[in-house]
Amino acid sequence: MKKDILALCAIALLIAVIVNGTEIQSVDEYYLTHIDDIKPDSETVTISIRCDTILDNYGDLDKELKSEKYVPSDGIILPETEYVLRPGDTVFDVLDRAVRYNKIQMEYEGADKNSYGSVYVEGIHWLYEFSCGPLSGWMYKVDGDYPNYGCSKYELKDGQKIEWVYTCDLGKDVGGVWQGRGN
Amino acid sequence: MKAFSGYHPLTLLIYFLSVLMTAMFLWNPVIQLEALLGAGLFAAMLQNGKETAGDILFYIPLFIMAALANPLFSHNGVTILFFMNGNPVTAEAFIYGIALAVTLIAVLLWCKCYSIIMSSDKFIYLFGRAIPKLSLVLSMALRFVPLFKRRFHKVRKAQRAMGMYSSKSYTDRLKGTLLTFSAVTSWSLENAMETSASMKARGYGLAGRSNFSIFRFAPHDFLLLAFNVLLMLGTLMGAAFGELEFYYYPQISGSSLSVPGLLAYVCFGVLTLLPFIIELKEKILWKYFISKI
Numbered sequence: 380m381k382k383d384i385l386a387l388c389a390i391a392l393l394i395a396v397i398v399n400g401t402e403i404q405s406v407d408e409y410y411l412t413h414i415d416d417i418k419p420d421s422e423t424v425t426i427s428i429r430c431d432t433i434l435d436n437y438g439d440l441d442k443e444l445k446s447e448k449y450v451p452s453d454g455i456i457l458p459e460t461e462y463v464l465r466p467g468d469t470v471f472d473v474l475d476r477a478v479r480y481n482k483i484q485m486e487y488e489g490a491d492k493n494s495y496g497s498v499y500v501e502g503i504h505w506l507y508e509f510s511c512g513p514l515s516g517w518m519y520k521v522d523g524d525y526p527n528y529g530c531s532k533y534e535l536k537d538g539q540k541i542e543w544v545y546t547c548d549l550g551k552d553v554g555g556v557w558q559g560r561g562n
Numbered sequence: 563m564k565a566f567s568g569y570h571p572l573t574l575l576i577y578f579l580s581v582l583m584t585a586m587f588l589w590n591p592v593i594q595l596e597a598l599l600g601a602g603l604f605a606a607m608l609q610n611g612k613e614t615a616g617d618i619l620f621y622i623p624l625f626i627m628a629a630l631a632n633p634l635f636s637h638n639g640v641t642i643l644f645f646m647n648g649n650p651v652t653a654e655a656f657i658y659g660i661a662l663a664v665t666l667i668a669v670l671l672w673c674k675c676y677s678i679i680m681s682s683d684k685f686i687y688l689f690g691r692a693i694p695k696l697s698l699v700l701s702m703a704l705r706f707v708p709l710f711k712r713r714f715h716k717v718r719k720a721q722r723a724m725g726m727y728s729s730k731s732y733t734d735r736l737k738g739t740l741l742t743f744s745a746v747t748s749w750s751l752e753n754a755m756e757t758s759a760s761m762k763a764r765g766y767g768l769a770g771r772s773n774f775s776i777f778r779f780a781p782h783d784f785l786l787l788a789f790n791v792l793l794m795l796g797t798l799m800g801a802a803f804g805e806l807e808f809y810y811y812p813q814i815s816g817s818s819l820s821v822p823g824l825l826a827y828v829c830f831g832v833l834t835l836l837p838f839i840i841e842l843k844e845k846i847l848w849k850y851f852i853s854k855i
Contacts (some may be wrong), residue, residue, distance in 0.1 A: 382733035385733075403645070406645065443809035486637040
């Protein structure tokens, strides 16, 4: 009986740890993100999210996504917008704030879940990796260059320009090079 | 002797393969539900009431676990219920999880029926000559779990009779179960080696060796096979026309009901219910004959 109580305590502890580590938010709570007002002396960055390449490869797109609702006809999911840069912000922090503020769906894999130690953006606006052919997915540019490492490892500076683009060909169709090859 | 197991092994194999493949690869809720219904009714016919009740007790928690696991890992979908650790939990992911659980249990039940109906002598009869080694390994693998279960109960009974693991504490009982599990595992592994050595000693796989059971391809086997092929054609026609397409992400949508789609649903429904109907007919005949005496 003593052992049973001990085992029960261990299970209760485990559940408590799991519950404690889980943060549950309602939809309104989640989207209630505070966006700092831009003042003359505040540091800012711009961010845009586009999926033009899908329009060129519309045939490869998954059937269920072939709709104006998921792929805007101009390819712009988020037009270039200026946001305040908080100290220590990475590309992912700015993206997270921007999609929350604009109520754009996004799914990501946490930095602790992969071997790169960085957040991986799986899908934005219901457009996922592999949604438009086997070489498709989301990539990001900062000031026109592809950093080729995780978006939560890139710390931003004042005035930088982030572009999230959807590629259908491992970055070749958006002017990027994968892992430095062919540079 | 069950009525359905009286059919020729070839007919049975083709039947089980066509049902299993359709249930696994045609990702459509109606097809999935039909597969589950057919498997459930058939399994209930093959087992007694106690076994069926045990099955239900096992599959309901499995169903709930499989259905709830999906929304934890998949965050696609337009209908957001709430956010967990910054990722959305959506209604679509829940429904997809339920569909996944239905398919999982349907396939498990069909495999259970397969292992009851297709005994290893039937499997060896079909493949023993063409691929002797592989067919022996496959037939041993397919009966591994049922055999394991039987042996597990045997060992537990023996140990209980010796007065071991009779403590009331759940922890002690769990420990005892784990000990039994390890004992049965080593027994099973050892036994597999012995089986293959024994089969070799008996000249298994040599030319001119006859089978343990001899099956004759009778007219009723041909009838079932033809029926099976016809119904499968009806089902696949619906799939080929694209009328069975159904999407869960990002929004639940499917092709509207049409003639080929409806035909496919009816065909597959009849196909999955065939073994149940055959068993039921046999049971009714049996009762009818008894009451007449």
